[in-house]
Amino acid sequence: MGTASLGSGWARGAQVVGMALVLAAGPAGAGEPAQLGPRPFYLVDSMKPGPLKERLQACGADRPYTARRFSISHRGAPLQFPEHTREGVLAAARMGAGVIECDVAFTRDRQLVCRHAQCDLHATTDILARPDLAAKCSQDFQPADPATGRKASARCCTSDLTLAEFMSLNGKMDASDPQATTREAYAHATPRWRTDLYATTGTLMTHDAYIALVKTLGRRFTPELKAPEVPMPFQGYSQDQYAQAMIEAYKRAGIPASEVRPQSFQLRDILYWLKAEPEFGRQALWLDNRDETDPGFDPEKPESWKPGMAELTALGLRTLAPPLWMLVRVGPNGTIVPSAYARAARSAGLDLITWSLERSGPLKDGGGYYYKSIRPLIDRDGDTFALLDVLYRDVGVKGVFSDWPATATFYANCMDIE
Structure with a gap:
């Protein structure tokens, strides 16, 4: 798909003027620009020489840029804005995130709010x-x-x-x-590579307020049902009631299931939605965290995948969402190539979405957790695009969560990704 028109659904936006960040009076929506700012171009400038750098340089800063579904806002825009705040959501929308996340937790009186944990x-x-x-x-x-x-x-x-x-x-x-x-x-311990410049105000959001705001922005929704950190049932509130309450909020707001991508790290939540709310369940993402919970898990060894890809598709899962590093490994001659896990997922007919770009800080020392399977190849910030290009072209991911959506928005526009 080419560049979307300015009034087209939730792929709305306008254009970047030079490399300056254009400040809008209102939220990014109909007629508002996708404001990329200087960061994507800084990343391109710091890339290793080669065809990918040349193509991204040719994309330029003076062309129109629009919101894309490939660009998924992770917690708003927490590279610089307090996460899960109204201000962060607006920043993400202005940077062209086509899908915006709310991690869902509950209060003592069992009301749903946006909070990462x-x-x-x-x-x-x-x-x-x-x-x-x-x-x-x-x-x-x-x-x-x-x-x-x-x-x-x-x-x-x-x-x-x-x-x-x-x-x-x-x-x-x-x-x-x-x-x-x-x-x-x-x-007050913000890492030096982030900032408190935009943290003087951080307006917290209920889940309902998030739905209303994202609806006005014309973007899609990806709520994550957070694993409770208190024993369940909580004052009689069961896990299934909690999972159902999240879906009911979209039904009350008149949001069709096609615009909502529910997420959970708990496979049991996905299976609940597939049974109780199949239209929403078919849209769900299983956030595969076996890298953290199973010491025997290895993305290169199918015998360690429990459940395996065929089992997941048999359960009705359509989309798998692991962290960045699980989908890639070091290949011949210092290249980044798809992991066995990624190849098997695609062979089983599973779509892939991954997380989280722009969460690692400066990449000069290898990028940390999110780059750990390809750490020997990572030595500069521009390697963000080297990884992103492999994830899209070779792995075939359908979307990427990012802490600074402008980066994924820029790539998606340059590559004509929806």
Whole structure:
């Protein structure tokens, strides 16, 4: 598909003027530009010489850019904005994310809100600076003790608060310092490669508010049902009720299942949706986290895949969503090639979506977790596009979650991806 027209559904947008970030008065929607800013072009400039760099350079900064479904907003735009906030969602939409995520958790009064984890409020909000609410945390701040080696810690959960209490908080950049001896130092620990420049305001969102906002932006939805960090049932609230409540919110809002990609790390949630809400279930993404939970898992050894690809398709799964590194490995002559896991998924007829681009900080030292299977090949920020190109062309991914959607939006426009 070529460049979408400015008024076309949720692939709306306009254009970047030079390399400047155009600031809009309202949210990106009908008639508003896809504002890429300088980062995609900085990444191209830092690439190794070759045909891919030449093609991306030829794409240019003065052509029209529009939102694309290939570009999926991961938690908003948390490279620079507090995650799961209204401000982050608007930034993601302005950067052309065609699909925007809300990680769904529940409050003490069983209301659904956007938060990456049920128990991350101590790292992602100002709750520790609010004594009345910090006192309600499962565990208030405990300072580090260098003498004993104890690390600083806190545990503040959405389920510790009512919806009204949750909504009174302010979002901040996700960070905490395990060596801190004061709560201020613990909370204010944003990595140097991120920024607090846009963290003075972080408007938290309910799941319903997220749906309403994304609907007005003309983008699609990808809610993730977060694994509860409290015993279930919670005050009589079962896992199935929780999974159903998330879907009911879209039905109440009149959002068709075709515009919603539910996610979960728990396969049991996917199977529940396939049975109870098959139209939504067929759209669901299983976030395969076996790399973290199964010490025997190896993306190059099919015998370690439990369940295997054929079992997953037999269960009705259509889309698998593993982390970036699981889909690639080092190939001959220093190339990046699809992993056996990726090839088997495609052979089994499974679509692939992956996460999360632009979450690793500077790549000069190999890129960390998200690049671990190809670390010897990663030594500069421009390698972001080298990986992305293999994921699209050779692995065949249908979309990429990104902490800074402009990067994936730029690539999708340059390659004419929807």
